[in-house]
Amino acid sequence: MAPDLVANETKLIDFLRTEDMNVWKAAARFCLYWKYRRQIFGVDRWLRKMTQTGHGALSSDDVAMLRTGYTALVVQPCGSTLAVIDLSRLSVFANDANTRIIFYLATVATNERSQTEGIDILHCVSGAPLPLVDTDPEGWNMIRQALPMKVKQILVAQAYDPWKDALLDSLSYQVTRTAAFKTKRNPNRIQGTSVKSVIDGLEARGIGQQFVPQSLGGWYDYSVFANWTRMRLSVEDIMGSVPVAHNAMFGRMGGPLQDRLPIHDCTPSTRANKGVSVSPRPRQLRLMATPHGQGKRPRIAVNISQVSNPGALELVQQRTELEQQNQAFREENQRLERLLALVRMFVPP
Incomplete structure (x- = not known):
């Protein structure tokens, strides 16, 4: 049940x-x-x-x-x-x-x-x-x-x-x-x-x-x-409206965001030495260069200078996630305000 x-x-x-x-x-x-x-x-x-x-x-x-x-x-x-x-x-x-x-x-x-x-x-x-x-x-x-x-x-x-x-x-x-x-x-x-x-x-x-x-x-x-x-x-x-899906909005974004943003293939030694720039693999450059209409789904254009800097890419991804979280909070706030206004119409203070 x-x-x-x-x-x-x-x-x-x-x-x-x-x-x-x-x-x-x-x-x-x-x-x-x-x-x-x-x-x-x-x-x-x-x-x-x-x-x-x-x-x-x-x-x-x-x-x-x-x-x-x-x-x-x-x-x-x-x-x-x-x-x-x-x-x-x-x-x-x-x-x-x-x-x-x-x-x-x-x-x-x-x-x-x-x-x-x-x-x-x-x-x-x-x-x-x-x-x-x-x-x-x-x-x-x-x-x-x-x-x-x-x-x-x-x-x-x-x-x-x-x-x-x-x-x-x-x-x-x-x-x-x-x-x-x-x-x-x-x-x-x-x-x-x-x-x-x-x-x-x-x-x-x-x-x-x-x-x-x-x-x-x-x-x-x-x-x-x-x-x-x-x-x-x-x-x-x-x-009855669908509530905000916390696991999709506030957790790690699963497939769609990872498909749109290239992911760097960092070796263990590279991860240990933070601050060392990592160049993208050729396949990642081809994905970024694919025009919108030729690939399976639209990709977010990423500046080449950002690609060469993993820290910049992480900031771009964090910004995207935070914007989506902010939008989800706004929608939830509007839903709660409508519900509160409706309750006040029928329940005396």
């Missing part, structure tokens, strides 16, 4: 909190996470990073389904996480893709409150058509047994519309029974005789009006989810 990936995406403390610091249960949950991750993501993707780029663990189809906003995570002022689920935002529901998306969200957006107390799940029923949902509970069995999070409560909120009472009652009942069968929990149905009564029922369960979608009479706008998606893409793009 990839030890860096395991250390970054599955911190042991997250699993310990989820299992109330029971070491054996946390270890079992940790092992099941990676077992199920391989099962649902496949051998080609299970060891890739959890990203929305399409090149990570999530496929392009998974990312497209995620970005519909059918499941949006919101962190409330108290610190608890709310999952707002509106299946009407989907035209087709894929059970396996849904499981992969929940794995992604639980991996990148988990926090201490969701591990110790659990998350709130709010199903929204607005009267819009719902896709056919697979009732196979296998995906939720994986979620319940393997992810570093708990479920605090499941709510099914029904919009108020006096002209669609029968339709809303039917859809709400359908969503409630499906959620109960898959999660093995009893969801609470929130119904009301007015929009205010629906909001009051949700607030009594700890869900503020600012986190309730507008389809139910709340203030939550899905532009917040779009901003979250852009933030995640920025973070994943920065964190």
